[in-house]
Amino acid sequence: MANHRFAPPRTKEPKEPGTGLRAPVGRRKFLGYLIAAPTLVVAAEFTRQQIFDAPSTAWAAATPSGPQTPEVYDLLDALRDAGRPTANLIRIEVNKDGTVSFALPRSDNGQGIITSTQMIIAEEMGLEVDQVKVTLADARPELMFNQLTGGSSTTFTTYTPIRVAAALAQMRLLDAASQLLQQDVRTLTSRGGLITGATGGSVPFSALAEKAASAVDQQVEVALKPREDFAIIGKPQNKTDARDIVTGRKCFATDLQIPDALPTVICRAPDLNGTPDDVENIDEVRGMPGITDVEVVSTGVAVRAKTFGQAIDGVRALRVQWNDGTVHGEDDESVLAKVRAAELPMAVPAGVGETIDCAFTFYFASSSSLETNSAIADVRADRAEVWGAMKNPIAASGDIAKAVGLPQSAVTVHVTEGGGSFGRKLFYDAAVEAAECSKVIGKPVKLMWTRADDSRQGRVHPMATSRIRAQISGDTVLSYEQRHTSVATQVNPGFGDAISTGAVKAPLGNLTLSESIFELTQVTPYDFGVSTRFLNEVDMRFNTTSMRNIYSPNVATARELMVDQIAAKMGKDPYEFRRAFLKHDRMRGVLDAVAKEGRWGRSMKKGTAQGLGFHTEYKGVSAALVEIDCRPDTVNRKIREAVTGPRVTKVTFAVDIGLVINPRGLEAQMMGGINDALALILTSSLHLTDGHFVEASWDNYFYTRQWNTPPEMNIIIVDSDADEPGGAGEFGLAATCGAIATAYARAVGKVPEYFPINHKDPFPFEPKPLVPPIPESPTDGLRHTY
Amino acid sequence: MPTHTFTLNGERVTVDVEDDVRLLWVIRDMLGITGPKYGCGINVCKACTCHINGKAFNPCSVPVGAIHESDEITTIEGLADGDDLHPMQQAWLDRDVPQCGYCQPGQIMAAVAKVRQCQREGRDLDDAAIEEIRNICRCGTYQRIREAIKAGADNM
Ligand code: FES
Numbered sequence: 001m002a003n004h005r006f007a008p009p010r011t012k013e014p015k016e017p018g019t020g021l022r023a024p025v026g027r028r029k030f031l032g033y034l035i036a037a038p039t040l041v042v043a044a045e046f047t048r049q050q051i052f053d054a055p056s057t058a059w060a061a062a063t064p065s066g067p068q069t070p071e072v073y074d075l076l077d078a079l080r081d082a083g084r085p086t087a088n089l090i091r092i093e094v095n096k097d098g099t100v101s102f103a104l105p106r107s108d109n110g111q112g113i114i115t116s117t118q119m120i121i122a123e124e125m126g127l128e129v130d131q132v133k134v135t136l137a138d139a140r141p142e143l144m145f146n147q148l149t150g151g152s153s154t155t156f157t158t159y160t161p162i163r164v165a166a167a168l169a170q171m172r173l174l175d176a177a178s179q180l181l182q183q184d185v186r187t188l189t190s191r192g193g194l195i196t197g198a199t200g201g202s203v204p205f206s207a208l209a210e211k212a213a214s215a216v217d218q219q220v221e222v223a224l225k226p227r228e229d230f231a232i233i234g235k236p237q238n239k240t241d242a243r244d245i246v247t248g249r250k251c252f253a254t255d256l257q258i259p260d261a262l263p264t265v266i267c268r269a270p271d272l273n274g275t276p277d278d279v280e281n282i283d284e285v286r287g288m289p290g291i292t293d294v295e296v297v298s299t300g301v302a303v304r305a306k307t308f309g310q311a312i313d314g315v316r317a318l319r320v321q322w323n324d325g326t327v328h329g330e331d332d333e334s335v336l337a338k339v340r341a342a343e344l345p346m347a348v349p350a351g352v353g354e355t356i357d358c359a360f361t362f363y364f365a366s367s368s369s370l371e372t373n374s375a376i377a378d379v380r381a382d383r384a385e386v387w388g389a390m391k392n393p394i395a396a397s398g399d400i401a402k403a404v405g406l407p408q409s410a411v412t413v414h415v416t417e418g419g420g421s422f423g424r425k426l427f428y429d430a431a432v433e434a435a436e437c438s439k440v441i442g443k444p445v446k447l448m449w450t451r452a453d454d455s456r457q458g459r460v461h462p463m464a465t466s467r468i469r470a471q472i473s474g475d476t477v478l479s480y481e482q483r484h485t486s487v488a489t490q491v492n493p494g495f496g497d498a499i500s501t502g503a504v505k506a507p508l509g510n511l512t513l514s515e516s517i518f519e520l521t522q523v524t525p526y527d528f529g530v531s532t533r534f535l536n537e538v539d540m541r542f543n544t545t546s547m548r549n550i551y552s553p554n555v556a557t558a559r560e561l562m563v564d565q566i567a568a569k570m571g572k573d574p575y576e577f578r579r580a581f582l583k584h585d586r587m588r589g590v591l592d593a594v595a596k597e598g599r600w601g602r603s604m605k606k607g608t609a610q611g612l613g614f615h616t617e618y619k620g621v622s623a624a625l626v627e628i629d630c631r632p633d634t635v636n637r638k639i640r641e642a643v644t645g646p647r648v649t650k651v652t653f654a655v656d657i658g659l660v661i662n663p664r665g666l667e668a669q670m671m672g673g674i675n676d677a678l679a680l681i682l683t684s685s686l687h688l689t690d691g692h693f694v695e696a697s698w699d700n701y702f703y704t705r706q707w708n709t710p711p712e713m714n715i716i717i718v719d720s721d722a723d724e725p726g727g728a729g730e731f732g733l734a735a736t737c738g739a740i741a742t743a744y745a746r747a748v749g750k751v752p753e754y755f756p757i758n759h760k761d762p763f764p765f766e767p768k769p770l771v772p773p774i775p776e777s778p779t780d781g782l783r784h785t786y
Numbered sequence: 787m788p789t790h791t792f793t794l795n796g797e798r799v800t801v802d803v804e805d806d807v808r809l810l811w812v813i814r815d816m817l818g819i820t821g822p823k824y825g826c827g828i829n830v831c832k833a834c835t836c837h838i839n840g841k842a843f844n845p846c847s848v849p850v851g852a853i854h855e856s857d858e859i860t861t862i863e864g865l866a867d868g869d870d871l872h873p874m875q876q877a878w879l880d881r882d883v884p885q886c887g888y889c890q891p892g893q894i895m896a897a898v899a900k901v902r903q904c905q906r907e908g909r910d911l912d913d914a915a916i917e918e919i920r921n922i923c924r925c926g927t928y929q930r931i932r933e934a935i936k937a938g939a940d941n942m
C-alpha cells in the first residue's frame with residue numbers, strides 16, 4: 001500500500017577540502033555549548049539565520065493575490081521564534097556506560113517524535129537508533145514556552161538544536177579518542193558507539209564519556225553533517241517503542257503504580273460544565289464496598305475506591321443536586337444562530353463579476369482520544385507530584401500550583417506517554433482535577449475520566465461556519481473571500497504566549513490570539529485575485545480545543561468545494577483548473593502526483609465519483625484524490641451499532657513536507673489524518689441538546705472504524721530539496737476533507753451544506769441517560785466471545 | 787468477601803472481591819496487569835480485549851463472579867511465548883502498526899481470535915472478515931492493521 005516516491009537525489013555540491021567534522025571555512029557553523037559536568041554534556045541554542053537563511057523566498061512569487069501571511073511567516077515560525085530565548089537548554093549527555101541520553105522537552109502521544117529524535121541524534125553521532133535513549137522531560141519551568149507540543153511543531157523546532165548538540169558531542173568524543181589513540185582526528189571513524197583509528201585500535205564511548213567532559217562551561221563552534229552523507233535521516237524507521245506496545249508493557253498514566261494512588265472517578269453534572277450544589281447521600285456511598293473516600297470538588301463529586309469499577313458504582317449511586325452549566329438550555333440551532341450573527345460581511349459586493357456564494361456549517365466534533373483524560377496526583381502540605389500526558393507541562397504546573405495553593409516550585413509534573421492527543425492534551429484538565437481531588441481527600445489519587453465524561457464534558461472541536469464569495473469574469477477569478485466564524489477555540493496559556501509573542505513579528509502584527517493562529521496557518525493557495533480570509537469567534541463557554549488542526553479541515557473543505565464550483569462555472573476540469581490556478585510548481589507537484597497515481601478522470605460508475613483536495617500549511621503542500629461510493633447498496637449496508645453510509649473506497653494522498661526524517665512515521669501520520677477526515681466529513685459529530693452533548697461513547701460518536709476505512713490507501717511522499725523538516729502531525733486531514741467533500745458532491749449531484757453529512761439524520765442509537773452520568777457496564781460479555 | 791480463583795497468563799491467581807466487580811478492574815487494579823486498556827467500559831471500543839479459553843472477550847463486561855476456576859484468561863502480556871513473540875505481534879512490529887499504542891493490545895488479541903475463528907469455521911480471512919473487528923483505533927492505524935492481520939495469519 002505504501003508508496004514512497006522520492007525526488008531524484010540532489011546533485012551533490014562539490015565537497016570542499018577537509019569536509020568532515022572540522023568544517024571548512026564557508027560551511028555554516030553553529031554554536032554549541034560544553035557544560036561542566038563529570039561526563040560529557042553538551043547543549044545548543046539557535047538563532048534564526050543559522051536555521052533558516054531565507055524563509056520561504058521561493059514562495060514569494062509575484063501573484064495577483066500577493067503573499068498572504070503564512071507564505072512568509074507561519075505558525076511554525078511563530079512557535080520557534082517564541083521558543084528561541086530558551087532553546088539553548090536542549091542538552092545531550094554521554095553516560096559512563098557509553099549510552100547517549102536526551103530528555104525531550106515535548107510530549108509524545110503516538111506521533112513518533114521519540115523515534116525521530118533518536119534518529120536525528122544517531123545520525124550525527126554515528127550510532128544505531130536504539131543506542132540513543134530519549135525520554136520525555138519533566139516540566140521545566142525555566143524553558144518557559146519552549147516545552148510545548150502543538151501545531152505540528154516538534155520536529156521543525158527541535159531539529160537543528162538537537163543536531164548541533166549531537167554534533168558537538170561527537171566532535172568532543174573524537175577529540176578525546178584522538179588523544180587516547182594518538183592518531184589524527186581526521187582519520188578516525190565513529191560507528192555504533194566505537195571510535196576506530198585508521199591504523200588500528202579502537203575505543204568505545206564509555207571510555208571517553210569522562211575524558212571528553214568539560215571542566216568549565218564554554219562555547220564551541222561546530223558544523224553539521226552534510227545532508228548528502230545522511231545514512232539514517234530519510235530512511236524508514238519503525239517506532240522504537242513498538243515492542244513495548246505489542247507486548248503490553250508501554251505504560252500510560254493509569255498503568256503507573258504509584259503507592260496508594262487509588263482509582264478515582266468524578267460524578268459529573270448533566271449540564272455541560274454544571275457544578276455540584278448538594279449531595280443527598282454522601283455517607284451512604286462512603287459505606288459502599290471498596291470505596292475509601294467521597295468528597296465534593298469543584299467539578300463534581302470525587303469517589304476514590306480500590307478499583308475503578310467500584311468507584312464507578314459509587315458515582316452511579318450518588319444523588320446530587322446540580323447548578324446549571326455554562327450553556328444551559330442551548331442546542332445546536334441556538335448556537336448556530338449566534339455564530340451566524342457574528343459572520344463578518346464580504347468586502348466586495350455581489351455583482352462585480354459573476355458572483356458565486358456558498359456557505360457551510362461544521363458541527364461540534366469530539367477530540368476524545370482512546371485514552372481518556374487521566375492523571376495521578378499526590379498532593380501534600382508542602383509539595384505536589386503529578387503524572388500525566390501533557391503537551392504543555394509548564395503551564396500545567398502553574399495551574400496545578402494555583403489550584404492547590406502551593407508555589408510552582410513545589411509542584412513536580414511528570415510527563416507520561418499519552419494514548420493519543422490530537423490537540424486535547426495541550427490542556428491538562430485531568431491533572432488539575434486530580435491535584436484538587438488529592439488535596440481535598442488528603443491522599444494520592446489515580447483520576448480517570450470515564451468515556452461518558454470524556455465524550456460529553458471533554459474538549460470539543462468548535463462549531464463553525466465558512467462563507468465564501470467568489471467573483472469571476474470569463475477565465476479570471478476577480479476576488480475570493482472567505483469568512484470563517486467559529487465558537488471560540490480555547491488556546492491554552494502556554495500555547496497562547498508562544499503564538500502571540502511570535503505573531504507580533506508577522507507582517508500584520510498585533511492580532512488577537514485566535515486571529516493570529518488563523519492568519520498564521522490559513523492561506524488560499526490559488527491565484528484568485530483579491531483574496532481575503534477573516535476569522536471571527538463567539539465565546540460561548542464551551543470547552544474547546546484544536547483537533548489535529550483548528551481551522552484548516554473546515555476552511556479547506558469549504559474552499560475545495562468552492563473551487564469545484566468555480567471550475568464548473570468556467571467549464572473546466574477540476575484538476576486542470578487547480579493546476580492552472582495553484583500558485584507554485586511545488587503545489588502542482590503533489591497535485592500531479594495524486595492525479596497520475598490515482599488515475600484522475602477514469603470512468604466511474606453512476607453513484608460513485610472522484611474528488612480532489614489541496615492544502616498548504618506547516619511549510620508543506622499536500623493533495624488528495626478520493627473515490628467514493630454512494631450507491632444505495634453501499635450506503636444502506638447494515639452493521640449493528642454502526643454508521644455505514646457512503647464509503648470512501650480509495651484515497652491517494654501526496655505530501656511534500658520538506659526534509660523527511662522518518663518516511664514510515666510520516667506515512668503513519670498521514671494515514672491517521674485521512675481516517676480522521678472520513679469521520680469529520682461523513683460520520684462523526686456531537687449533538688448539543690438542552691445544554692449537554694448527547695454522545696456518551698463510541699457507539700454514539702461514530703469515529704472511523706474498519707468498515708468505514710478505505711480498502712485502498714496510497715500515500716506518496718514527495719521529497720523536496722528543503723533543508724529542514726516541516727510539521728506533519730496534522731497535515732493529513734485538510735486536503736482529504738476537501739477531496740471527500742468534492743467527491744461526495746459529485747457522486748450525489750448536490751453540494752452538502754453542513755458536515756458531517758449525517759449530522760441531521762435520526763440517531764441510530766438510544767441516547768444514554770444523563771443521571772447517573774456513567775452507563776452501567778454490561779454483564780453479558782461471555783455471550784459475545786469469538 | 788467472596789474469593790475468586792482462575793488462571794491468568796498461565797498462573798493461578800486468587801482475589802477477594804465482590805462478585806459483581808468487572809473482570810477488567812480485577813485484572814488491572816487488583817492484579818496489576820495493565821495490558822488490557824479501558825476505553826469505554828461498555829463493550830464498545832474493544833480496547834480491553836483479552837482471551838478466555840482461547841476466544842476473544844471483553845473483561846469490562848464480565849463480572850468476576852462469572853469466571854470459573856477452570857477458566858484460562860490470557861491478556862496481551864500472556865500472548866508471547868517468553869521472549870518469542872506471537873506471529874501476530876511480530877507482524878505488528880514488521881508493519882510498524884502502532885501509533886500511540888493504546889488500542890493495540892486489544893487489536894492484537896482481537897486479530898488473533900479472528901484468525902482462529904476463520905480457521906475454525908473454514909472461512910477466508912478477507913476484508914469482510916477483518917471488517918467484523920470492531921476495535922477502535924483513534925489514531926487511525928486501520929490500513930496497517932489490515933496488512934498485519936493478513937501477514938500474521940500466514941504464520942499462525
Ligand atoms: S473498555 Fe472494554 S470494550 Fe471498551
Ligand code: FES
Nearest residue numbers: 887889923924925
Ligand atoms: S494506536 Fe492510538 S488508538 Fe490505536
